[in-house]
Structures are given as C-alpha cells and as structure tokens.
Amino acid sequence: MASWLLDETIDAKAIDVIAKSDILRSEASMAMPALRAAALRPATESEVRDIIGSRFATYPQPERDTGETAAFWGDYFDALGGLTPAQIEAGMKAHVADPKSEFLPKPGRLADLARQSTSPGRWTRAYTRARAAVVQSQAMEQKPSEPVVRHSPDEVRAMVAETLAALSETPTAKALAARKAARKPTPSAPLPAGSHMSASMRAKLEAEGAILPAPHNQNHEHRQHGAAA
Structure with missing residues (x-):
C-alpha cells in the first residue's frame, strides 16, 4: 500500500487501485489517522536547520559567533513555528525561484511564502489519496449498478487544500498564535515631558x-x- 500512497506519480491511478482492493482500502482506512498526523506535524528545529542550511551554498553566510548563531536560528524557529517541513521547503523553493532573490530569505518572508504554498508534502498527498479511495469505495458500494464517478484532479486538489487549511486549527498553530499575541506591547501610562518614567x-x-x-x-x-x- 505504501507504494500506491507515496510513490505512484498519478493521484487518480493510486486512488482507483486502492478503492478497488478490499485489502488496500482497509489498510488505507486504518492508516488515515497516522497519515493525517504526519501531514500536519510541525517541523522540528533540526528540520528547519536542514532545509535552510541546504541553501547556504546558494546564499553564502558570514561568520557568526555562538551568540549570533543562536539569535540567527532563534528568529527562524519563532517565525516558522507550527509550519510543516513540506511548507517550509516549498517556501524556500519559491524564494530560490524568484529572480530577484539575492540573499537568504528573512524569517518573516520565508514564513509568508511557506503559508502561501499549495504544494502538498508526501504525507499530505498520502493522506488525501487514502481518504479519496475510501470515499470512492463507499460510493461504489452504495450504487453498484451505476458507473463509478472517480475523483477528478480538481477534486483531489480541493482535498489537499482542505488538509492544508487544517494546519491553522492544530493545537500547535493555536499555541503559536497565542504566544505571538502575548508579545504585543502593553499600554503604559503617559510619560511627563522630559521624563523617562511615569x-x-x-x-x-x-x-x-x-x-x-x-x-x-x-x-x-x-x-x-x-x-x-
């Protein structure tokens, strides 16, 4: 089943094969929760380093001391928190493909590009295929005498978009939004003229x-x- 979910290049073919096989369909159904969790899993700090660091040959970096290095990566970890490895990788590819890009993207720009990406990662694609195959097989069972209506490429893309949209509803994404909101400056009393304190x-x-x-x-x-x- 893994080859149909992860390796097959044509979505419609993979979905059709899984939907027609009782064994593959059963395995796909049982694997759906794990596939969805893998699709929505935020990138680890190590994965963020690997994705960005792989572009250092394209965008050479200056020498940094220990404190500067920690601050450099800390900004990326904060900005990219809650995003998946596939989203960050897609954001980096979009930046590299931009003819105006001369330097490594700033944390905020990379996060923005990552969120805009509609390119699914391999686990998002696998989850979408498993889900579509189960839905298709259920339709076949309910109306066995009618021609099977298979998912069109547009319908598959819509399922992928739905899965990606669920990223904003994950506990990690909500916690990140709350943490950013907590960083907003709090109102303070007006300072008297010429004074640095209220x-x-x-x-x-x-x-x-x-x-x-x-x-x-x-x-x-x-x-x-x-x-x-």
Missing part, C-alpha cells in the same frame, strides 16, 4: 528613597514653606 513610578521610587526628588518637587515644597511662613 509620575506614579517616580513617586514610588522617591518614597522608597531609591531616587532623589525631582527639582520641581523641591521648588514646589520651598514655595509652600514660604507661603506658610
């Missing part, structure tokens, strides 16, 4: 003796004492 923060630090009172406070206190005298 009035409430300055008052708190002055009361604790952490900083000296502002000059205008001292003048204000002096005027109050003079009026009282």
Whole structure:
C-alpha cells in the first residue's frame, strides 16, 4: 500500500487501485489517522536547520559567533513555528525561484511564502489519496449498478487544500498564535515631558528613597514653606 500512497506519480491511478482492493482500502482506512498526523506535524528545529542550511551554498553566510548563531536560528524557529517541513521547503523553493532573490530569505518572508504554498508534502498527498479511495469505495458500494464517478484532479486538489487549511486549527498553530499575541506591547501610562518614567513610578521610587526628588518637587515644597511662613 505504501507504494500506491507515496510513490505512484498519478493521484487518480493510486486512488482507483486502492478503492478497488478490499485489502488496500482497509489498510488505507486504518492508516488515515497516522497519515493525517504526519501531514500536519510541525517541523522540528533540526528540520528547519536542514532545509535552510541546504541553501547556504546558494546564499553564502558570514561568520557568526555562538551568540549570533543562536539569535540567527532563534528568529527562524519563532517565525516558522507550527509550519510543516513540506511548507517550509516549498517556501524556500519559491524564494530560490524568484529572480530577484539575492540573499537568504528573512524569517518573516520565508514564513509568508511557506503559508502561501499549495504544494502538498508526501504525507499530505498520502493522506488525501487514502481518504479519496475510501470515499470512492463507499460510493461504489452504495450504487453498484451505476458507473463509478472517480475523483477528478480538481477534486483531489480541493482535498489537499482542505488538509492544508487544517494546519491553522492544530493545537500547535493555536499555541503559536497565542504566544505571538502575548508579545504585543502593553499600554503604559503617559510619560511627563522630559521624563523617562511615569509620575506614579517616580513617586514610588522617591518614597522608597531609591531616587532623589525631582527639582520641581523641591521648588514646589520651598514655595509652600514660604507661603506658610
């Protein structure tokens, strides 16, 4: 079954063969949950390094110390979190194919290209074929006397798009979106003119003796004492 799901180059042929075989159809049905999980699995940090690093010959990189290297990869890990290896690879291919590309894509650009990609990975294709074969076999069982209506290439592509769209609904994708939302700057109190901290923060630090009172406070206190005298 693996050869029909993963190796066959023609979707319609693979789907038709699996749908007509009780054994292959049963195996495909049982494998669907695992195939879907594999199709939606986010890329690991090692896979991100391999995909981007494989283009270093095309886009030579400068020497980096340990801290710079960690920061370099950290930005890519953050930007590409939740995306599958197939999506990232497709994004890199799109960037390389762009005649205007002279340097390695920035993390944000690569993530954008990856999300725009409609090219399915091998596991997305395998899951789509298994699903389509099961649906086709069920139609054959329900209407055995009628001609079998096989999935057209457009219908197969629609199934692939549906699977790719499910990426945004995975727990990993939702957690990433929540983490990015949490990074938004929080509102702060307006700062007085010429000051680098709010009035409430300055008052708190002055009361604790952490900083000296502002000059205008001292003048204000002096005027109050003079009026009282």
